[in-house]
């Protein structure tokens with residue numbers, strides 16, 4: 233049985249797609265057959281971040297409409313074995329995703345994958361709801377600021393009430409917190425919420441903290457999931473996230489201010 | 501959402517539900533709505549979507565135009581009239597509502613009759629919530645007390661006809677005694693509330709004593725005065 237992981241947040245621009253790409257690539261690199269699905273119909277960019285936008289022929293909506301089968305639409309990643317991408321449609325309207333269609337696609341993917349990572353669109357409307365509905369796990373991506381935390385809180389409410397597991401009275405969706413774009417120096421100045429603040433408000437398990445890093449933009453410009461940039465802080469932070477998700481113990485890093493010359497040299 | 505479940509497409513069940521009754525004591529719809537607005541302003545958001553039964557008070561003749569005006573006035577205020585009581589079926593049909601007969605027959609106790617401790621039949625089980633109440637969620641313990649063993653987030657709302665106990669931090673809104681019980685109280689382990697209210701008397705966060713913030717607090721009415729005190 234495949235495990236379905238939704239990457240969600242409520243708010244846009246917090247790092248869901250960055251996280252989806254890194255997390256899926258990390259799972260595949262650890263030897264798990266992984267599919268990553270872009271639910272952001274109309275605003276697809278997972279394929280860009282994964283560097284496969286030129287290989288898109290068919291998309292998620294084509295499969296739902298029966299215009300292509302799953303095998304035709306799935307793009308096999310060239311760098312990472314066992315990783316495939318189901319791109320969103322660029323043009324269609326949001327109602328193109330139907331409940332039955334999504335269910336059928338996820339069931340199809342479950343046949344030959346260990347993990348299915350669902351990259352949710354922003355908001356709490358239909359697309360976001362469909363992305364989370366079938367989930368077993370949720371990665372809740374939050375920036376350390378009040379409005380992002382509030383939106384994540386809202387999403388946590390939906391995860392505990394508007395998902396298949398909630399509706400059928402099964403074990404709840406397992407919720408994991410990922411704080412992204414973290415800048416310890418700004419926390420120190422009181423401009424950003426601290427890891428503790430966010431954890432206190434949301435009170436769910438902290439899977440990892442991703443520092444604000446120029447490596448993220450560089451990686452996405454070159455179409456490489458940042459986790460594959462092993463020398464970078466963000467890449468290492470995502471590596472920790474995947475390892476913790478898979479059950480390893482890892483100390484949290486990148487959460488304290490870098491001090492002195494040594495810190496400055498390694499900044500960014 | 502509807503997966504294609506095989507078999508029966510629906511079930512029809514008899515349910516005892518508690519509905520709020522709007523007892524109309526004045527045949528002048530405007531007068532009713534003006535007073536209602538004042539009440540709604542005391543507890544913003546609390547009545548949103550609340551299903552209502554409209555019933556004329558004794559010796560109040562509510563005619564069809566007044567009824568129709570009242571229904572649209574209620575809807576405009578975010579309330580959801582679902583039925584009329586003690587009116588004719590023609591009037592109900594005209595207002596597009598259902599008709600409840602014998603409303604005052606064996607009903608759950610009237611709003612004003614808060615159970616007293618010496619009437620064992622009045623016992624209402626306390627509602628216990630063990631998971632966080634998140635932003636956008638609302639919990640209402642009708643007819644009794646509410647105990648929450650987790651946090652109430654900013655943007656969440658918890659309400660009870662009786663007392664409210666929160667064994668986590670209270671960052672959202674808590675309203676006790678919402679049917680008018682002035683003896684209801686709120687207890688919380690860590691006060692960061694946006695709003696607290698007892699029997700319609702409310703206090704906003706900006707009106708709370710800074711000393712009490714982040715600490716364990718009890719909120720109770722003394723006369724018309726809402727008191728917040730450390731516990």
Ligand SMILES: Nc1ncnc2c1ncn2[C@@H]1O[C@H](COP(=O)(O)OP(=O)(O)O)[C@@H](O)[C@H]1O
Pocket residue numbers: 241243244245246247248249250251354412413414442443444445446448449452466
């Ligand atoms: N850790 C990070 N450091 C710096 N920039 C980041 C980080 N995470 C995401 N970003 C940037 O934020 C923007 C939004 O990220 P994206 O993953 O597309 O968010 P979402 O999918 O939630 O809308 C992108 O420009 C991305 O490069």
Ligand SMILES: [Mg+2]
Pocket residue numbers: 248249250272352353
């Ligand atoms: Mg995105």
